[in-house]
Amino acid sequence: MTKSFYIILTAVAATAVSFLIGQWAGRSLALTKGLLARQIHESFCHATEQYDTNKTNLFPALFREELNKQELHKLMFRIDTVSLNDPKTVQRNDIRYFADYERLFNERHTFVYPINDTQGIYAYIINPRAGYIGRLLYYFFGTVIALIILAICIRKQINIIKRQDEIARIREDFSYAMIHDMKTPLSSILMGARILRSGKLDKMPEKKEKFFDILEEEAEHLMALTNKILTISKLEHGQLLLEKNWIPVRPMIEELTQMFTAKTDKRVTFELNIEKENIFADEEYLKEAVSNLIDNAIKYSKETVDIQITSCMYNKFIQIKVKDNGIGISLSAQNHIFDKFERASASRNAVNGVTGFGLGLNYVMNVTRSHGGYVSVESQEGKYSEFTISLPLPTEYEITV
Incomplete structure (x- = not known):
């Protein structure tokens, strides 16, 4: 994801957080227990008024309808009967204002609607918290x-x-x-x-x-x-066209070993183990990739350099391995040695006096990937480093072309 995407998403998320916190805080202040009691009281009053108008209606249904109008859908209640002679009961027609109801409610009086001379009905709310917490x-x-x-x-x-x-x-x-x-x-x-x-x-x-x-x-x-x-x-950028063919491995490796033996001031010994004589690749770019590995093997080794170059078959991949007896690479450094413009570590360069731009291994990685293969490294600090180029066998289409 790009930086612009996360900036836009951050702005959207911040707006959503601001809105939701505002709603949450606002409703937390508004949906108090007192307001809930008022809404229940008003719903009960409206239900009794409708019941007085038409007693064929069921009172519980009228009360539920009024609660739903107050958006109290989750409130559960039951309608019970109570004796009007109970000192804790207060009849509906004795209360004019909500302030009266609130005071009597806090004093634990029962707010009832008389259905005859001796009995009345009242609504018992089973889950009052659902009205505001829900x-x-x-x-x-x-x-x-x-x-x-x-x-x-x-x-x-x-x-x-x-x-x-x-x-x-x-x-x-x-x-x-x-x-x-x-x-x-x-x-x-x-x-x-x-x-x-x-x-x-x-x-x-x-x-x-x-x-x-x-x-x-x-x-x-x-x-x-x-x-x-x-x-x-x-x-x-995928703009390089490769000309892949079957190329002999041994002549290519021997030419490189002769070149590096002649140009380096160190004592270099090459050991070749060519098991797979041919490889399907673009000779120019593969040769340059192997050249980079040999060059690094010489750079990051002591005065006496032993380099083993192997070609073999592994899981439908033809591999070329370059192993040295150099200073090795730490596990942490192995994670980014193939990055562009990166070297394994500053100390590694300083100790060996190596100069350059850190393009060699990145070049090897990109050339190998363009061939449909991969490059890997195995190393122990102070002992050795072994780089492996693995290129796949050609498809039938590639061979015919």
């Missing part, structure tokens, strides 16, 4: 529900604001890291271009060629980073 329950529960919705909406908005603040912080860190990481190759390119333009290396062809190599490497580094960002954006 109605309030609806408003009470409605208020509670509205308050719960309001609390949930406020909490959601707080979480959204916190997440937006976190995203803003991540973007700020990303911008700083990008500027810092791009500064070095740009400086190298600028410096090399100035030296080459000056003509100082015209008589030193070997150094001149080395400067050209540096310029090319730095430009390729910037281009690779740019392409990776653009690829992630396309993958996230």
Whole structure:
């Protein structure tokens, strides 16, 4: 749900709470015991007047009709007879005003309607509280529900604001890291271009060629980073078209191991266990994904690096696993290492002196998902990390196409 949705829902819930609390408080003040007694008295008086007019009507039915007019549908009563000689009885025609009835009622007198010279009838209310508490329950529960919705909406908005603040912080860190990481190759390119333009290396062809190599490497580094960002954006928006085919795993892995052995300053040993020789995928993007995993394995390991690369079959998925003997990843960090612009932890970077934007694992995740697969990690701090790319077997439609 979006922030705007919760803002609107919060406004609706707050309005409902205000209305219900107002109704609840207003009716709590209005529906007092005294008001209830007045409504019952008036209903009884009106019923007796109608009964005097037409005695063929049943008095209980007349009294119920009058109670319903006062919205006292839930009140239950019974009509009893009482002797007019009882000192506690007060006849209907002896009372003119409600104040008289209220005083006599509080003095526990019985308000009766005479039906002959010796007897009268009176109404006994069985459940007087239902006249005012029953109605309030609806408003009470409605208020509670509205308050719960309001609390949930406020909490959601707080979480959204916190997440937006976190995203803003991540973007700020990303911008700083990008500027810092791009500064070095740009400086190298600028410096090399100035030296080459000056003509100082015209008589030193070997150094001149080395400067050209540096310029090319730095430009390729910037281009690779740019392409990776653009690829992630396309993958996230479903705009990247994959060209999937059966590709041999061993040549792809061997090419990557040779490349990383040549470019790294660490002592790296690769152990290959290729059980599944072919995999159905887009070779370019899968190769880049595996390259990111190998690169991380080297970055987050000590000076001597042992990397095991395995391809195997598991539950109709072809898996490529990259396992190192590095510093590992904590359980808490494993929850967000695939997030965009995130690294496992600040301390992890600081200890190893690793720079970058945290795009590698997010790229791996998006490439794997675009193939209909998934990526997982298993790790123990100080021992190892193992990343697994799992890609599904092709459907008949994919094979024919």
